[in-house]
Amino acid sequence: MTHAPSLSPTSPAPASATGFFRRFRSTPAEPASAKRVQFSSPFLPYLFLAPQMAIIFIFFYCPSVQAIRSSFYLEDPFGFGSSFVGLANYTDVLKSTEYLGIARFTAVFTALVTFFSLSIGLLLAVKADGVIRGNAAYKTLLIWVYAIAPPVAGLMGMMMFDQHIGPLVKFAGLFGWEMKVGLNYNDTAFAMIVVSVWKQIPYNFIFFLSGLQGIPVSVREAALMDCRSGFRRFRTVILPLLAPTAFFLLIINTTYALFDTFGVIDVMVKDKAANNPITLVYKVYMDGFRGNDLGGSSAQSVILMIIVFVLTIFQFRFIERRVHYN
Amino acid sequence: MAAINITNVSKIYAGGVEAVKSVSIDIADGEFIVLGGPSGCGKSTLLRMVAGLEAISQGTVEIGDRVINDVEPAERDIAMVFQNYALYPHMTVYNNLAYGLKNRGTPKAEIDARVAEAARMLEIEQYLTRKPRALSGGQRQRVAMGRAIVRKPAAFLFDEPLSNLDAKLRVTMRGEIKQLQKRLGTTSLYVTHDQLEAMTLADRLVVLNGGRIEQIGRPLDVYHTPASTFVASFIGSPAMNLLRATREGGRLHFGSQVLESDRLSALPTELTIGIRAEDLRVARAGEQSLAMKVDYIEELGAQRLVHGRLDGKKLTAALSPEIELSDTIALTIAPSRLHFFDVTTGKRLAKALDGLGGRREVASTLEAAIG
Structure with a gap:
């Protein structure tokens, strides 16, 4: 979900994450800056695209079509056939108060995780950027954070909230907060959000840092002479120039919070009481693989797909409009 | 408008490298001073110390009657034109020009008037709504000049402003800078490694070598009586x-x-x-x-x-x-x-x-x- 390689044959390997989005833009790129590659045969670009298209087809389109199809059927859990039920799976899901509650939690969870992982990542990057200009060794040390595998980071985060040895649980205890992760709804939700944010911060940090380092020194210096207030400089010059990075990360982090937090949630609520907070994607898994309700689960994943689709369109139409690509 | 007095200014980097060695220059109000010398001679460092982009290790810089060693760059009443223009890529030309004034709380009507005046002077009126990326190199250079002009600062600082332009445009812009400076009468400090620019623009020319002043003088005096073989080989083409x-x-x-x-x-x-x-x-x-x-x-x-x-x-x-x-x-x-x-x-x-x-x-x- 995270590193989609560039598909366009005309764009020479994008130097930054923002290049990935450039091809979606409705306004055509600057003619002077556009690099055109001439192919000897008109079929050659399609040939180059073929492997990527094949992967997308096998791992995205096929399962999607399969999911849409089975969302209209009531499947026998043991594979003894299925019967067409029309939109019943959808109406069941959308009428369920449990489902709507989970959807509400997912929205809050996604918003909080995206907001905090982005803002903490940005804060750390800005602070680091102030220190490391020109210091290669220090920069390398900071970037090592990124080398920690996300599952390891997630595991470490969860150990922080372990009921018996978790230092954060002990720390909260000092303030009289008896944290019961996995038992108390709010405590679990809190731990889930903290670990999910924590896991994603290094990723955001690296992108923001490289975005900051990409802002020309002379532009910062010009701003230094034009504007006295450091905060105002940041708001009016640095932040707008960071917008392409921020927009890219917004998309990535939203998707992360919706889908890639599955592992965190799974470890926290696995085999525990049903009164725990879960997100929509976990509900799809629970109903499909635990509850053996393949039809309902498929309907849920189709709904999820539509939500993500609408969200992404919204982000590109209304937020990207404010993004300045240089 | 003001005189600039640079007195025994040195720049010593951590590690002991001395980039500028006890340089003193007294610049009269309205004078056009060119700092010339090969790369690494300390000319840019000196300019950046006046601008406030580098700390002054020793000595003092005065603009007008004010020692500005510890004054924020934005408070020094100076404007700088950078080699690569350093325009704000996300702002229109108008906003590029207006940005510094807005931050100083200049009234909107006054900003409009000053931007319009500068745009007219530099013939960039039709580009005010464009973003810098839609401009050619020469136009960007004009916008960078405009950004300095609208501020009506005590001094202009130029850091090799023409070296990114092609040869023909460089000659045109050189003439325009000279003309503009004469018209506005603003004290200017101009850094270049190009001896032709140094000769043609300067009221007085400062040749730097290894962080020291090799010679100060009017361009023709420097040309006819170079103080050393270094100046003799730097000024004049052919050398x-x-x-x-x-x-x-x-x-x-x-x-x-x-x-x-x-x-x-x-x-x-x-x-x-x-x-x-x-x-x-x-x-x-x-x-x-x-x-x-x-x-x-x-x-x-x-x-x-x-x-x-x-x-x-x-x-x-x-x-x-x-x-x-x-x-x-x-x-x-x-x-x-x-x-x-x-x-x-x-x-x-x-x-x-x-x-x-x-x-x-x-x-x-x-x-x-x-x-």
């Missing part, structure tokens, strides 16, 4: 010919070639002789001459640069294109046109020069610089 010679009585020996004059007696026996290419001319019959073997010729139209060897050492002469050339030409020079430098220090031999007389006006600053 001044520098030849080792030995003196025996009234005779200068360039290897096997000899030049005679009765005015050489005060000079040391070993010296470096400086010869401007345009001071050489073809010798008439019977005149004493130096024989130059021609290597190749550069035609400049009005002039012809003849590159060759004088007893194996390189020599360039600027001759009229009408003169017919052979493989070897006999060149001569008026002895009063020779420049004499110390062999070891490279400094101009001022006393001997006075003895020779006949030099054009010698700037008092030069005398002071040589001591």
